Structure formats: structure tokens, C-alpha cells
Amino acid sequence: MKxxxxxFRKDMLIEFxxxxxxxxxxxxxxxxxxxxxxxxxxxxxxxRSAAPGILWVAFAFSGTLGLNRVFAAEKENSxxxxxxxxxxxxxxxxxxxxxxxxxxxLIAELVIFIFSLVFFNLTVWPxxxxxxxxxxxxxxxxxxxxxxxxxxxxNTKMREVLLPLIxxxxxxxxxxxxxxxxxxxxxxxxxxxxxxxxxxxxxFTLVFGTISYxxxxxxxxx
Amino acid sequence: MTRAPAAVPRLFMNMIEVRGLAxxxxxxxxxxxLNLTVGAGEFVALFGRNGAGKTTFLRILAGLxxxxxxxxxxQPHGSGPARSAIGYLSHNTSLYLDLTALENLRFYxxxxxxxxxxxxxxxxxxxxxxxxxxxxxxxxxxRGMQQRLAIARAFLHNPSILLLDEPFTGLDQAGSSFLRGYxxxxxxxxxxxxxxxxxxxxxxxxxxxxxxxxxxxxxxxVARPDVSFSEFQEALSHISAGGDTGRLPEAS
Amino acid sequence: MSTRLQxxxxxxxxxxxxxxxxxxxxxxxxxxxxxxxMGDLQRIFYFHVPSAINGLTAFAVNFAASLMYLIRxxxxxxxxxxxxxxxxxxxxxxxxxxxxxxxxxxxFIWWTWSPxxxxxxxxxxxxxxxxxxxxxxxxxERKALVSSVFGIIAFVDAPLVWFSIRWWRDxxxxxxxxxxxxxxxxxxxxxxxxxxxxxxxxxxxxxxxYLESMRTEVxxxxxxxxxLR
Numbered sequence: 001m002k003x004x005x006x007x008f009r010k011d012m013l014i015e016f017x018x019x020x021x022x023x024x025x026x027x028x029x030x031x032x033x034x035x036x037x038x039x040x041x042x043x044x045x046x047x048r049s050a051a052p053g054i055l056w057v058a059f060a061f062s063g064t065l066g067l068n069r070v071f072a073a074e075k076e077n078s079x080x081x082x083x084x085x086x087x088x089x090x091x092x093x094x095x096x097x098x099x100x101x102x103x104x105x106l107i108a109e110l111v112i113f114i115f116s117l118v119f120f121n122l123t124v125w126p127x128x129x130x131x132x133x134x135x136x137x138x139x140x141x142x143x144x145x146x147x148x149x150x151x152x153x154x155n156t157k158m159r160e161v162l163l164p165l166i167x168x169x170x171x172x173x174x175x176x177x178x179x180x181x182x183x184x185x186x187x188x189x190x191x192x193x194x195x196x197x198x199x200x201x202x203x204f205t206l207v208f209g210t211i212s213y214x215x216x217x218x219x220x221x222x
Numbered sequence: 223m224t225r226a227p228a229a230v231p232r233l234f235m236n237m238i239e240v241r242g243l244a245x246x247x248x249x250x251x252x253x254x255x256l257n258l259t260v261g262a263g264e265f266v267a268l269f270g271r272n273g274a275g276k277t278t279f280l281r282i283l284a285g286l287x288x289x290x291x292x293x294x295x296x297q298p299h300g301s302g303p304a305r306s307a308i309g310y311l312s313h314n315t316s317l318y319l320d321l322t323a324l325e326n327l328r329f330y331x332x333x334x335x336x337x338x339x340x341x342x343x344x345x346x347x348x349x350x351x352x353x354x355x356x357x358x359x360x361x362x363x364x365r366g367m368q369q370r371l372a373i374a375r376a377f378l379h380n381p382s383i384l385l386l387d388e389p390f391t392g393l394d395q396a397g398s399s400f401l402r403g404y405x406x407x408x409x410x411x412x413x414x415x416x417x418x419x420x421x422x423x424x425x426x427x428x429x430x431x432x433x434x435x436x437x438x439x440x441x442x443x444v445a446r447p448d449v450s451f452s453e454f455q456e457a458l459s460h461i462s463a464g465g466d467t468g469r470l471p472e473a474s
Numbered sequence: 475m476s477t478r479l480q481x482x483x484x485x486x487x488x489x490x491x492x493x494x495x496x497x498x499x500x501x502x503x504x505x506x507x508x509x510x511x512m513g514d515l516q517r518i519f520y521f522h523v524p525s526a527i528n529g530l531t532a533f534a535v536n537f538a539a540s541l542m543y544l545i546r547x548x549x550x551x552x553x554x555x556x557x558x559x560x561x562x563x564x565x566x567x568x569x570x571x572x573x574x575x576x577x578x579x580x581x582f583i584w585w586t587w588s589p590x591x592x593x594x595x596x597x598x599x600x601x602x603x604x605x606x607x608x609x610x611x612x613x614x615e616r617k618a619l620v621s622s623v624f625g626i627i628a629f630v631d632a633p634l635v636w637f638s639i640r641w642w643r644d645x646x647x648x649x650x651x652x653x654x655x656x657x658x659x660x661x662x663x664x665x666x667x668x669x670x671x672x673x674x675x676x677x678x679x680x681x682x683x684y685l686e687s688m689r690t691e692v693x694x695x696x697x698x699x700x701x702l703r
Contacts (some may be wrong), residue, residue: 013325013337078315084285086334094605143687154608165606166603169631176639180641215623219620248693250700
């Protein structure tokens, strides 16, 4: 619908002008990669096998930063209030925000991924389409429920701390499946095994996307 | 104590009817059974101390907050949901600082399903006296300019009901006189307005009806022609003092 | 229900609880036969599993209550949801403590990352998140609304967590075998314990709910007294 596109476009416009979110997401993600390199120093030779886990931890942390911003940006000047005054279905706001969040996260993930290729000396040419598929499905799941929870925490005290605390237990299925799927792609090339994790992640996205769409009005408030 | 409105000829249908509206936040009651009827085209000035319930009341009417009990009915003249007949302006501008005036209005126009071409929007921006500044990011605007753009945004869809929450706060002379003019002409166009305001004189000047909220109910409800300004001022301070429990009238 | 009937019910519940727990303790610690390989340590099982069942039951109650609150907007349901979440965290806590106590002497490690244990941990985290959210929202109406939404999310998430961990375990199998099976001679003791624990669950739920209802009532009275001031 046009209104979803309007919300999406507005968020993209603001972001590309200020690059507030993207910068902090990228920076944080890369820092996480660096830290892991030192933390797992003893595994230096087998970093390719540890890479999936490290990658998705970096994605999760930087993604949480991005999700925080999704609604924090609306708090300035009570923009959320203006949005609520418009006769638009609350679920539409959810979809627009979710799409914007997904795109932000995907952009950050792609850049972080490129850094990881460099840092961990990986070569991945044939695996790239599969990796992109896993990244996309995983990120969609992440933002499907993350957008809702971001709206939940945006009006609370300590919102930046609260969001990761309540988000991580919920998106654990996505993280487990995504990391394992990435591992399968990078380290075993047995692509048939990908069916199960991709299915679980898709189910996750569909289920939580629907629930969030339906329940969004209860959560949104200025 | 509620004084019944004097013989004001009710020429129009009641536009807004509020009955026993109550809202509480935990143990704190913001509204305790507010009753009010507003006719179409009436301009109501809402007075009251900080925390008396004005903002809560306006937010409920605007649909931003759900009442705990009681009811209210809004009869818009056009078709469509009630929300499209209401324009709400608070002291937050709801403007995106990183977008230009044009982009802000275009966004809201698209969401409201209004025509969003540049020409129309530029006209609207010009109407609030910001012609020539359409392509500046709102971040660069002064407070007065932002307020003007906020007016353009809040009333972009030409609503028949205007709800304003202390819109004159923080405005300089120019902005203030602009808003006065705007409200005068809105009133002349027959729009229904409910405006929360602190400045008794300004409210008295603009309004048809004067209502004061104290302790969550309408403690005063008179038609402007029926009272002189000094009588009204006295009544206001009487209410504030009467409800005073050792706190200063202006304390929040 | 009238208060007199309520207090009669409570008394009956207390008696039932006392008796069933006494019986359960006897059966678990003395009555049930000694397990061949693990010895008396295995008796922890009679508390470990019923606690897990209780935890799951409590969270099902939380889900139903959250759903009902969204439909009816009656604080009664929210109080029930809160009580269920707290009691559920309690029982899952017991699971998470008895698990390692059992595992260490048997498999020489504290934590096994088994699907059941890990899922219990995640479930516990989910409902602690539920309680955390409630802690940071002041307005009772909004608190109830938001936590109901999260309660629904948490409950829907649980099976997805379970399946994900199961699948992960299949890929990274552990050398330990989880003994879930019970010999027939142990079954009576087991079911007695399950029943006793369920009565305990109901009892705790009622007490906690009662406390929360009183809080809501105090809030309402404070609000009314404010009007008179």
C-alpha cells in the first residue's frame, strides 16, 4: 500500500541524510568483529568455523542498535503523536517501520560481512547467493518481532538497555538457525540441510509478523 | 460548581458531547467525570492549573488516549472516520527536524491520502508565512517558524474541529500575532475550536465560551458575552484558590 | 464467589496441599525404589520434572490470561497473568537448580545444554523479561496492555525455541544420554509428585493473585480518596 511506502520512504530519507543509525550500527558491528578476533585468538586457524557465530553476534548487536533508533527517532518533537493522529491503520505503521528496519540492518550486515571476509581471510564466492538468502530471511525475522519490541520499550525508562534484554530471548530461534545455516554454507556445503533452518526462520517471520501487525495498536503510544 | 450557560442561542447541532469522562493513571485521577457540550462553530477556551486535566482531555478527544470511563461523541460533518475531521496541535511540533518543510508536509499528506504535489504544499507553506523556506531542513527554523509549520501540518487536511494545547507557549511577538490571526479566521470560517490556554486575556479575546477545569471536572462553564473580563479573572483565581491545598496556583 | 466460600476453598486447598506433599515426599524419598545406576541421587527427578511441568502450566496460564486481558481489558486477567509469570519463574528456577545438581555427579559437568534444560533456561529468561518490562512501565493500564502483548509473544516463541534447540542438538550431538524413562515401579511415586506439585502451583497462584488483587484494590481506594481531598 502507498502509505506503507510513504513511511518507509520517510525513514530512508532521514537516514540517508543523517546516517545516524547506519554509522553507529556499522561501527559497532566491526568493533564486535575485532573484539572476537582477540577474544578467540587461540582459534586463529579455525576462524572459518567460528565465523558464522561471530558474524551473527555482530549482526544481532548492531541490529539491536538499529531497532532502538527506529522509534527513538520518532520521539523527538513527539513525531509519534503526529503519526498517531493520522487516520492510518496501526498495522500499516508497523509494516512501514519493519521494512525500513530490515533494509537498514541488511545494509549494515552486508558491510560487516565484507569486513569479516577481510579480517578472517575467508573466500566465499560460490556461497554468496545462499548467504544472502540466509541473511535476508534471518534479518526479516529479527525485525518482524524487533520492531514491535522497539515500540514497547521506546517509552520506558532505560529503553536502550531494556530492548536487548527482552529482544534476545525472543529472537533466539532466528539466531540459532541463522548461525547454523551460515555454518552449513561455509563449512559443509551440504545445501540440502538448509531447508530446515530456512523453514523455521520463515515460520518465525510469518508468525511474529502477523502477531505484531495485529497487536501493534496496543503497543503504540506517545 | 458549574454555572449553566446563559441564553446563548443554540443555532447549531452539538458537535462534541462529553459525558462523565474519567481518566486515571494508577492512583492518580486526571479527569473525574467531565461533562461538556460544544456546538458546531464554537470556540472554547480551556483554562486550568497545570495538571488540572486539560492536556489529558484534549488527548482523549483527539483519540490519542483511551478514557477509563465515560464517553464522548464527535459528530464530524463530512464522511470518513472522526479522526479525519480533527486537527490536533500540541506544543510539540511533530516535525522531523532532518527533513525540509516540503518533505514533512508531503509525508503527512501522503499518509492522510491528500494530494501531495509540490505546488499545493508550497501554497500551504506560504499560507503560514514561510514562503521561500520550503526547502530548508526544519532544524534550521526558529521556534516561531517551527510552530507555524506545525500549524500547517496539524491542519493540513482542513479539519472542522481544531484542538490546540497551549499553542502560544514559546512564541515570540510575530508568531503570536500570526497565530491570533489564524485562529480568528478559522473561527470566522465556522470551525469548532477547543484551545487550552494559560493567558486569560488572550483566551477571553478569542473565545465564545470559557471553561475552566479543576480537579478533573469542568468547574466553570460560561459564555463569553455573559461575563466581563474582570469577573472572569476573579472567578478563575477563586477556583484556583479554592482548589489550592497549600500549593501555588502555577505549580505543576 | 463469596468471601466465605473463598476462604473455605483456601483452607481446603491448604489441607490438600499439606497432605499431598507429605505423601509425595514419602513416596519420593522412601517409598520409590532405589535406582540402579545413580542411587539416591535419582530421587531429585521427582522434583525436577514436576517443577518443569508446573513451569509450563504457569506459562500456559499466563498466555491465556494475557489473551483474555487484551480481549476484556479487565485488570483481573492482568493480575492473573502477573501471578502466573512469577510463579512460573519460581518453578523454572527450581528446574535450573536441580538440573545441575543432578548432572554433576552423574556426567561430571554442571550444564548439559540438553534441549529440555536449555529451553527451560530460555523460557525462564523470557518470563523474566516479561517481569522486567512491567517493572519499567509506570501506568498500570499501559503496563497491563504491553505485558499482555509480550506474554503472547513469549508463549508463541517457546515452541520455536524448543525446535531450534532440538535441531541444533541433532547437528551437534552430545555424548551424554538423557535418561527420561522411568521404570514402572517408579511411576506411582512420580505421579503422586506431579499431583502434589500441581496443587502447590494452584496454591501459590491463588496466594499471589490475592496479593495482587489487594494491590489493585488499594490503588482504586487511593484514587477515590484523592477525590475527597
